Amino acid sequence: MRYAQLVTGPAGSGKSTYCNALVQHGFNTKREINIVNLDPAAEYFSYEPFIDIRNLIHVQDTMEDEDLQFGPNGGLLYCMDYLIKNADWLQGQLGTQEDDYILFDCPGQIELYTHLTTFRKLIALLQSWNFNLCCVYLLDVQFMTDGAKFVSGTMSALSVMVNLELPHVNLLTKMDLISKSTKKQLDRFLEPDSHALLGDIELNHSWFNDKYKRLTDAIGQLVEDHSLVRFLPLNLNDEENLSDILLTIDNILQFGEDQDVKTKDYDVIDEEND
Ligand SMILES: Nc1nc2c(ncn2[C@@H]2O[C@H](COP(=O)(O)OP(=O)(O)OP(=O)(O)O)[C@@H](O)[C@H]2O)c(=O)[nH]1
Ligand SMILES: [Mg+2]
Numbered sequence: 181m182r183y184a185q186l187v188t189g190p191a192g193s194g195k196s197t198y199c200n201a202l203v204q205h206g207f208n209t210k211r212e213i214n215i216v217n218l219d220p221a222a223e224y225f226s227y228e229p230f231i232d233i234r235n236l237i238h239v240q241d242t243m244e245d246e247d248l249q250f251g252p253n254g255g256l257l258y259c260m261d262y263l264i265k266n267a268d269w270l271q272g273q274l275g276t277q278e279d280d281y282i283l284f285d286c287p288g289q290i291e292l293y294t295h296l297t298t299f300r301k302l303i304a305l306l307q308s309w310n311f312n313l314c315c316v317y318l319l320d321v322q323f324m325t326d327g328a329k330f331v332s333g334t335m336s337a338l339s340v341m342v343n344l345e346l347p348h349v350n351l352l353t354k355m356d357l358i359s360k361s362t363k364k365q366l367d368r369f370l371e372p373d374s375h376a377l378l379g380d381i382e383l384n385h386s387w388f389n390d391k392y393k394r395l396t397d398a399i400g401q402l403v404e405d406h407s408l409v410r411f412l413p414l415n416l417n418d419e420e421n422l423s424d425i426l427l428t429i430d431n432i433l434q435f436g437e438d439q440d441v442k443t444k445d446y447d448v449i450d451e452e453n454d
Contacts, residue, residue, distance in 0.1 A: 181278070181279070181310055181311075181312055181434075182277070182278065182279065182280045182281075182282070182309070182310050182311045182312070183279075183280070183281045183282070183311065183312050183430075183433045183435045184281070184282040184283070184284060184306060184311045184312070184313050184314075184433075185282075185283050185284065185313075185314050185315075185316045185429060185433075186284045186286060186299075186303070186313060186314070186315045186316065186344075186346070187199055187283055187284060187285055187286055187316050187318065188286045188292075188293050188299075188315060188316065188317050188318070188340060189288065189290075189317050189318030189319060189353075190288055190290050190319070190320070190336070191288030191289070191290075192288060192320070193288065193318040193319055193320050193353055194318050194320065194353035194354060194414075195285055195286065195288065195318055196219075196222070196225065196226065196227070196285050197226070197353075197416065198316075198318060198351070198353065198414065198416070199215045199227065199283045199285045200215075200225075200226045200227040201416045201422060202283060202422065202426065203215060203227055203283070205419065205422045205423070205426065206281075208419070209423075211281070212281065213281050213282075213283060214230035214231075214280070214281070214282050214283070215227055215229050215230055215282070215283045215284075215285055216229060216230060216231040216232075216233075216274075216282055216283070216284050216285065217229040217231070217232045217233055217234065217285050218233050218260075218263070218284050218285060218286050218287065219233065219285060219286065219287040219288075220233050220234055220237055220238055220239045220255075220256060220259035220260075220263075220287070221238075221239040221252065221255075221256055221259075221287065222234065222285075229285070230282070231270070231273040231274065233259070233263060236262070236263065236266060236269050236270075237259045237262050237263070238259075239252060239255045239256050239259055240255075242254075242255035242258045242259060243255050253289060256287055256289055257289070257291075257292070257296070257298070260287070260292065260298045260299075260302075261298060263302070264298060264301045264302060264305070267305050270305075271305075271309060274309065281435065282311075286299075290336065293315075293317075293339075293340040293343060293344060294336070294339045294340055294343055295339075295343060299343075299344060300343070300344065300345075303344060303346060312433045312434060312435070313346050313347070313433075314346065314347045314348070314349060314429050314432045314433050315340065315341070315344050315346040315347070315348045315349070316348075316349050316351060316429065317337050317340050317341075317348065317349070317350050317351070318350075318351050318353050318414070319333050319336070319337065319350065319351070319352055319353065319411070320352075320353055320354050321352040321353060321354050321355055321357070321358055321366065321413070322354060322357060322358065324352060324366065324369070324411075325358065325362050325365065325366060326365075327369075327396075327400070328396060330369050331396050331399055331400050331403075334399075334403055334408075334409045335399065337350045337409050337411075338403070338408060338409055341408075341409070347432045347433075349412065349425075349428060349429055349432065350409060350410065350411045350412065351411070351412050351413075351414040351425065352366075352411045352412070352413045352414060353414050355413045355414060355415045356415065356416070356417060366413075370410075370411055370413070412424075412425060412428065
């Protein structure tokens, strides 16, 4: 088995920064984690990608090509389809190393995750190459700081979950940028089974016209009643926080469980021999 996180989220939500931080954390804890850059428009990296889609195709190629003449967004979608059509390239680059742990640093065009099929195809390919996958969806906490925004961010996470059908973890990034009082308010939203979210919409958004308010209430209630979406705060300056998040994702990926199973087998044999 091999293991991978698909690091997704809107433009600028902190995907590449998170990937880099995990690799550094891996370095500190003697654990090898590699990054695959899947963003054909990336220009600058704070990390050295293990594999880089830009060696296959660069978004600039699709914009300058006389026949294609794409703009940046159409060009990106073309590049992702090109990657799927040339999956052999990616398969060759990934090799067949057992127990590899990979972060796929994905592009920030949200439509790739919410309704297009390109990523579903990529996921099916990776699974056929023996990857256990987890989707990690990053959202900038600054867009989650009041009830209405929180519901909207929650819906975006939900639509990615429904479209990709993968085990899923939501992370709130840039926690260091919000004030203490905002953080307090956020804590109320993050607490399971609290009705803070609904209360907040009631109090602060009386200007909402009735119909929208009822809709937002209903969505908030649905998400809360069914525990559909949870967010974990990500704090890059806190090694313990990174370690907790990595452990949560490892458990979802069943990373390390094979080793446990092997040890358990030995235990059973030992007991039988006793
Ligand atoms: N203060 C702070 N800044 C952050 C954090 N994470 C990311 N940033 C900054 O936010 C900006 C965008 O971060 P990236 O990691 O490039 O975001 P991305 O999701 O990879 O962006 P795209 O690939 O363009 O979609 C950069 O200037 C980062 O330095 C964080 O936790 N705290
Ligand atoms: Mg990036």
